[in-house]
Amino acid sequence: MAIFLIISTFLLNSTPPEWLEQVADHLPELLNDHANCEKKAAGTALNLMFRYVDNTVLCTQLSKLAREELRHFEQVQAIMTARSIEPQPLSASRYAGELRADVRHAEPERLLDTLIVSAIVEARSCERFERLSEVVDPELAEFYRSLTKSEARHFETYLSFASELATSQGIGQEVLDQRTSYFLEKDAKLITQTDNQFRFHSGPIAT
């Protein structure tokens, strides 16, 4: 799939094999955290819609995106129910919080950074679904492969809004590229460094 090649080129690294080897022993946490990630993805889109109410084009696209993320949540929840996996509250993974910690506070930098971080989270999710589909059972593999298409589209949506903002606000391509590289390096570290809990966006846990 062409978009997956674009995402593989965009991200600085792939999910480490050690993380994939740990999936089988952590499937209930993975599905619970995946359900949380879908809700958070919808929440991120809704927060942007509240903050940038005058940006009609952005709000329309994000409304569609949020609905799609909530549909994904319903699909994950149905799979968990079918497999008798109990929904449980889970602490958040370090991933999104650490990426968002470096979003700048003044506008338009705040929106630019948020759009870049959101694009990276979508790209990483797409990459994870693709890798996961190689190591899970056929039913789950089919579900994950189906999700790669929408997450790839979400990646494109966020990145194109970041690019348009950089142009319309006179931020420029150079700054856009610098900020994208900065957050991509953070993503690459968070995905590969040893983590203390297994999550959808975690690094491998210490064994």
Ligand SMILES: [Fe+2]
């Ligand atoms: Fe999703």
Ligand SMILES: [Fe+2]
């Ligand atoms: Fe998404």
